[in-house]
Amino acid sequence: MHPALATALRSIAAREGCDRSALPPLYEAVDPEALTAVLESNADVSVRFAYGDYRVILGPGPDEVTVIDRAQ
Template structure:
């Protein structure tokens, strides 16, 4: 099963926040039920990466494979 969130035009949400909300939606749980994102990767580094660079990053988080794109799009798949 896969959940894809379109790119966000709202610059107020950091990439790390978008990832957590997308994974929570995919799993059908509240965001606080997920493990901390920092157990998978450094959220500050993710946010900083996409303020200066484009591209995509793929990583595993909370039993899912997550791909975040510089346009804010997120693809979440069961691992």
Template sequence: MVGAVQNRVSADDRASTAVLEAVAAEEGCEPTELDVPLYECVDPEALDALVSSPLEGHVSFTYHGYELTVDGGGTVWIDGRA
């Protein structure tokens, strides 16, 4: 992958689900095939709360070898391998 990839969290989706789907797409697999649970890297409930709250902010973390940033507006950024 070259550069950053952006993914938006839809109104019917959770940020944690969007992260799993985005990483799985980069890996060319299904989200259920990712071998590291998301909760080992970040609290999925806190991630979902960030996007569903009216507060602005962001969280950055490494998951499955990718640098990810999720902002309060519902944007998921994947910026290459860590």
């Protein structure tokens, strides 16, 4: 799993007050392997997707992770 994806999941788990393993499977929202391939193929790419009640934005830098509550 790409480090940015892991960071996003940790952030969501913290907001939900649960362990990361208690979150819904990531593959229900996005193909994690394909997403990792995209993120590793180009350092300047940004990827956005919905995951549960959150919008996740990864990039454009390799360490840039934004998690937004969809209600906002």
